[in-house]
Amino acid sequence: MSLIFNSRCRVGWAARRVMAASISNPGSLKHGLSIWCPQMQLGSLNRSGQASFVASRSFRRSFVVASSYANENREFVIVGGGNAAGYAAKTFVEHGMANGKLCIVSKEAYAPYERPALTKAYLFPLDKKPARLPGFHTCVGSGGERQTPDWYKEQGIEMLYQDPVTNIDIEKQTLTTNSGKLLKYGSLIIATGCTASRFPEKIGGNLSGVHYIRDVADADSLISSLEKGRKVVVIGGGYIGMEVAAAAVGWKLDTTIIFPEDHLLQRLFTSSLAQKYEKLYQDNGVKFVKGASIKNLEAGSDGRVVAVRLENGSSIEADTVVVGIGAKPAVGPFERIGFNNTVGGIQVDGQFRTSIPGVFAIGDVAAFPLKMYNRIARVEHVDHARRSAQHCVKSLLTAHTHNYDYLPYFYSRVFEYEGSPRKVWWQFFGDNVGEAVEVGNFDPKIATFWIDSGKLKGVLLESGSPEEFQLLPKLARSQPFVDKAKLENASSVEEALEVARSSLQVEAAV
Numbered sequence: 001m002s003l004i005f006n007s008r009c010r011v012g013w014a015a016r017r018v019m020a021a022s023i024s025n026p027g028s029l030k031h032g033l034s035i036w037c038p039q040m041q042l043g044s045l046n047r048s049g050q051a052s053f054v055a056s057r058s059f060r061r062s063f064v065v066a067s068s069y070a071n072e073n074r075e076f077v078i079v080g081g082g083n084a085a086g087y088a089a090k091t092f093v094e095h096g097m098a099n100g101k102l103c104i105v106s107k108e109a110y111a112p113y114e115r116p117a118l119t120k121a122y123l124f125p126l127d128k129k130p131a132r133l134p135g136f137h138t139c140v141g142s143g144g145e146r147q148t149p150d151w152y153k154e155q156g157i158e159m160l161y162q163d164p165v166t167n168i169d170i171e172k173q174t175l176t177t178n179s180g181k182l183l184k185y186g187s188l189i190i191a192t193g194c195t196a197s198r199f200p201e202k203i204g205g206n207l208s209g210v211h212y213i214r215d216v217a218d219a220d221s222l223i224s225s226l227e228k229g230r231k232v233v234v235i236g237g238g239y240i241g242m243e244v245a246a247a248a249v250g251w252k253l254d255t256t257i258i259f260p261e262d263h264l265l266q267r268l269f270t271s272s273l274a275q276k277y278e279k280l281y282q283d284n285g286v287k288f289v290k291g292a293s294i295k296n297l298e299a300g301s302d303g304r305v306v307a308v309r310l311e312n313g314s315s316i317e318a319d320t321v322v323v324g325i326g327a328k329p330a331v332g333p334f335e336r337i338g339f340n341n342t343v344g345g346i347q348v349d350g351q352f353r354t355s356i357p358g359v360f361a362i363g364d365v366a367a368f369p370l371k372m373y374n375r376i377a378r379v380e381h382v383d384h385a386r387r388s389a390q391h392c393v394k395s396l397l398t399a400h401t402h403n404y405d406y407l408p409y410f411y412s413r414v415f416e417y418e419g420s421p422r423k424v425w426w427q428f429f430g431d432n433v434g435e436a437v438e439v440g441n442f443d444p445k446i447a448t449f450w451i452d453s454g455k456l457k458g459v460l461l462e463s464g465s466p467e468e469f470q471l472l473p474k475l476a477r478s479q480p481f482v483d484k485a486k487l488e489n490a491s492s493v494e495e496a497l498e499v500a501r502s503s504l505q506v507e508a509a510v
Contacts, residue, residue: 069174070181073103073158076396077175077183079165079334080191081106083115084363084385086138086147088189089157091393099156103185105177107164108215111149114141116382118219119240120413123226123247128417133216142386167333170356187396190334190346190354190361191389194327194380204297209305210321213240225320226251233257233308233318235294237264239412240324242277246414246424249284256316257281258289258308268410268432273460276442280424284415289316297321327380329365340367345378350403352392360396362388371405372477373431383409407477427469430458430476437487439496447493449482449500456482456500461493468497480504 071077076092078085085104089112092098106112114136121131134148145151152159160177167176168188175183196212199205211222222244226232232248234241237259248255257264263274278288293311300306309315329345338347338355345367352360352368363385370377384406394400411427422444434452444463449456456479459472480503490496 068182069184070177071103071105071158071160071183073101073156074184075101075186076103076189077185077187078102078104078189078191079175080104080193080330080363080365081108081110081112081159081161082191082193082363082385083112083138083141083382084191084193084389085189086112087142087386087389088191088362088393089152089155090139090144090147091390092157092397093155095393095397097397102156103158103160103183104152105160105163105165105175105183107162107178109162110137110216111147111152111159112138113216114138114382115214116141118213118216119243119247121416122216122219123223123244123250124417125226125251128250128419139386141382165333168337170337170359173358185358187358188360189392189396190337190359190365191363191385192330192332192334192365193385194364195330196323197326197328199294199297199323199325203295204299204305205323207297207299207305207321208303209319210297210323212323213244214327222320222322226253229253229320231256231318232320232322233316234322234324235259235308236324236326237261237266237290238324238326239265240322242281243412243414244322244324245281245286246284247417249281249286249415250417250420253320255285256287256289256318258292258294258310258316260291260293262290268428268460270436270438270448272438273436273446273448276446277424280415280422280442327364329378331365334361334365337361340376340378343367343376343378347376351395351401352388352404353395360392362392368404368406370408371403372407379406379408381410407473409473424462426460426462427464427472428458428460429472430456430479432458432460435484437484439487439490440493445493447496449487449496451482451484451487454481454484455479456503459500461497464493468494471497471501474504475500478504480506 078088081104092102110133113133117131117136124130137146137148140146163177163179165175166178173185196214198212209225213219231254234245234257237257241257242264245255245257263271264277295309295311297305298307298309305318305321307315307317308321331339331346334346337359340347345365346354346361347367348354348361350369352362352366354361364380366388367376367378391404407429409429413425416423432450434450434457437449437451440446446462448460450458456475459475461468461472482500482503486499487496490499
């Protein structure tokens with residue numbers, strides 16, 4: 001499905017400037033400009049999570065200019081200081097629309113950075129060359145320029161740090177921040193990302209020594225515990241659990257992972273694939289407690305965590321606990337703009353427009369049409385943060401009308417610290433539906449192909465070459481018919497990939 005907006009709502013930038021000149025003084029663009037579209041109707045969601053549009057009251061944009069606004073740059077405002085905001089800023093600069101026009105409001109103390117580093121190289125011991133800012137500011141993760149705080153100044157982008165937005169007035173097009181600042185926007189991009197899911201305080205979720213990771217301050221706090229720790233318990237067998245546990249091995253700490261599922265990364269790994277990774281972790285001294293539920297975290301006389309008690313009555317000693325049980329979209333005051341209860345997040349169309357004219361949502365917080373699978377999705381991943389930001393800004397600034405066509409992509413890198421006997425890096429593209437065919441013995445390569453109704457729907461590869469990794473998205477997007485028996489009989493990962501590659505050539509010839 002796709003969300004449909006009346007094409008008459010789109011107005012080119014040249015026309016917008018002419019309109020601005022006719023309704024305001026020459027400086028009005030600095031205070032924000034958006035076009036009101038009377039044909040647009042507010043969005044709603046039916047029970048299936050699909051978008052529908054229903055009639056609602058007329059909505060007229062405001063062009064009021066007030067000297068009390070705290071932001072100088074008012075034409076475009078981005079709320080959120082994560083990866084999506086950084087890549088959006090980059091796209092504004094590329095189109096010559098940042099200088100004096102763009103303001104970014106962030107709850108963090110730092111300019112946007114590549115957040116995946118926080119559970120990877122940032123956690124390495126000091127003698128193993130850990131990552132530190134400014135080394136991983138956006139956009140180095142995709143090979144772009146490092147956007148340090150000075151870069152934003154040089155580009156004329158106004159940055160407001162450590163002051164999250166607490167309220168929005170849609171009709172007046174204003175935002176209020178935690179410190180009481182009143183901000184004006186013409187077009188607004190919501191890029192607030194996610195917050196870590198936490199344990200309740202009543203079961204010890206806020207004890208000293210209990211950590212959650214979403215930002216640099218969180219990671220710094222965890223490093224402080226690792227430096228003096230002995231026994232680390234990681235709760236959660238997903239991305240964060242696997243990456244933090246691998247980093248703890250680098251500190252030579254007694255490390256245990258606890259999770260309620262049957263195997264690691266259950267939402268993606270097959271049981272067979274997970275067993276390979278679990279053995280690798282066990283070979284590095286990591287212990288597993290599977291199928292377990294947490295009753296509470298116990299504190300010592302000094303108020304610091306000393307153990308994790310399970311529902312079965314057993315307990316595991318710990319002086320450091322890392323909770324990685326997922327995240328939830330940081331919707332905050334923007335929930336009333338249009339919240340999708342099925343997948344979470346703010347409902348948008350294929351160009352990241354919400355049901356409110358001039359308001360967009362990108363990255364982790366956006367519930368968007370996943371075009372190739374015909375469903376609404378919300379994706380918590382850096383690749384989507386980057387791509388959604390770029391697509392949204394291009395749609396906002398140009399005549400770009402293509403709907404976002406995202407190919408799901410996930411990856412992880414662990415045990416990459418200096419001196420590690422084996423570095424691990426896998427990539428996955430597509431959808432893990434249908435029957436899985438596993439090829440390879442994990443020394444170091446292994447591949448898993450998901451086949452549904454004869455079509456290759458998804459593929460995961462461990463320790464591939466650059467050329468092999470480049471093949472994966474081509475396979476997942478094309479979804480060619482593949483000979484399952486040939487895959488199963490392949491004697492190596494290389495042979496299996498060649499089988500899949502040849503299926504692409506057959507599809508192209510048909």
